[in-house]
Amino acid sequence: MKLELERLSKQFKNKIAVEDVSTVLTEGIYGFLGANGAGKTTLIQMICGIVEPTAGEVKLDGKNTISMGEDFRDLLGYLPQEFGYTPGFTAKDFMLYISSIKGLEPRFARKRTEELLRLVNLEDEANHKVRTFSGGMKRRLGIAQALLNDPRILILDEPTAGLDPKERVYFRNLISGMSRDRIIIISTHIVSDIEYISDRILVMKKGRFILDGPAEELVREVDGGGWECAVPRKEWPEFEQEQCIVNAHNRDHVVEARVVSRKMPREGARMVEPTLEDLYLEYFGDEL
Ligand SMILES: Nc1ncnc2c1ncn2[C@@H]1O[C@H](COP(=O)(O)OP(=O)(O)OP(=O)(O)O)[C@@H](O)[C@H]1O
Incomplete structure (x- = not known):
């Protein structure tokens, strides 16, 4: 099975939500990762046939999915971001x-x-x-x-919204345990939801895929590296302003911080292995 996104774009009045997105998906788990407003939902809705693209098309095994109509919908399972339950x-x-x-x-x-x-x-x-x-x-x-019709293509938009940590783990195990003959797309802004279960992660920013690859490969894209250091509390406000902080933990007189930086962020900082979360913050830190 081959799902092709071919030069998909969507423009709403003056806003380009998705711009010239192309990729090919075969059986496997794909994480669409991006901050709020990156264009994930619009892209997913175009794949499902709910939103009509301004340009481009979606093809399944070479056939345009809109012309496939019912035949495509029969293969599809979809969890929208906002679901209208009948209470x-x-x-x-x-x-x-x-x-x-x-x-x-x-x-x-x-x-x-x-x-x-x-x-x-x-x-x-x-x-x-x-x-x-x-x-x-x-x-x-x-x-x-979303699983009722045993879909070959399963699309989950922010599936873990509102789940507590235990339920998130349960969800991850549920998805990774599913048979490998499906295309599963999970859209999220939570790195840990997809880091270990996705075969490929497609990072979306401002309507485009800016990175695409397995998690271990993407981590190599971290510009510079991860660092850990202890910053005296009185120096913290300035340090926090200047650096891309991933984590901060207040101790008695210092703040223990994890930082992504091209160069050593301060004297005594220790270099650590970068993670996907570091990469995410490097790309989206300015939007949080
Ligand atoms: N119907 C619409 N009319 C106008 N603008 C829209 C419409 N739908 C989405 N947008 C805009 O397109 C951009 C992408 O939105 P989209 O919902 O696809 O992003 P997202 O990555 O799914 O974010 P979120 O997780 O917050 O839904 C946003 O700037 C949004 O405001």
Whole structure:
């Protein structure tokens, strides 16, 4: 399976949300990483056929996905960033409702609903109303509905929004354990959501992919390196202004900081292995 994004652009009035984006995706897990407003949602909506590109096209195995119509939608599972749950429905009713929209046969839909609610750890809440669910539970239900038709292409827009740390780990294991015959796209601004499970990370900034590769390769792009140093508290305000700080930990008289810098940020700083988080901050630190 080959999903090709060919010179995709989207312009909203004066705003170019996505600009001339091209890439080829085959079976595997892809992390679309970027700050808020980078264009991830618009790009995903073009891939799903919800937003019409201003220019360019999406092709699956050489066929334009818009002309494929239903045949493409049957292969697609999508979790939007904002999901319109019907709060009066139970989790099970909701899954059956989405199944009917997707045209699944009722007996198959009931079986699949049971399996998926178990998979996302909501089997005990199957008959509880969605309005009683926490943000994390709703997100898990959203992931379950995206899987109803056993999609070959699964697209999850900010799937971990509202999940607590334990649920995030559960989500990562869930995705990485999925069969390898799908294309899975995860959009996020949280590096740890995709760092270890993605085969490729595509970093998006101002509507374009600015970096593309496996996490270990991207880390080599960190300009300079990661550093750790202890900064006396009274020097901290100035230091913080001048440096790209990844982490800061207040101790008694010093602040222990992790910094990304081309040169040694201060006397006594120790060079450490750069991480993907360092790279992200180097590229997006000015937008936080
Ligand atoms: N319907 C629209 N009309 C006008 N501008 C839009 C529209 N949708 C998105 N934009 C703009 O396009 C840019 C990209 O937005 P998009 O939602 O795709 O980014 P994102 O990376 O998904 O960010 P977020 O995670 O905050 O949704 C933003 O500047 C946004 O304001």
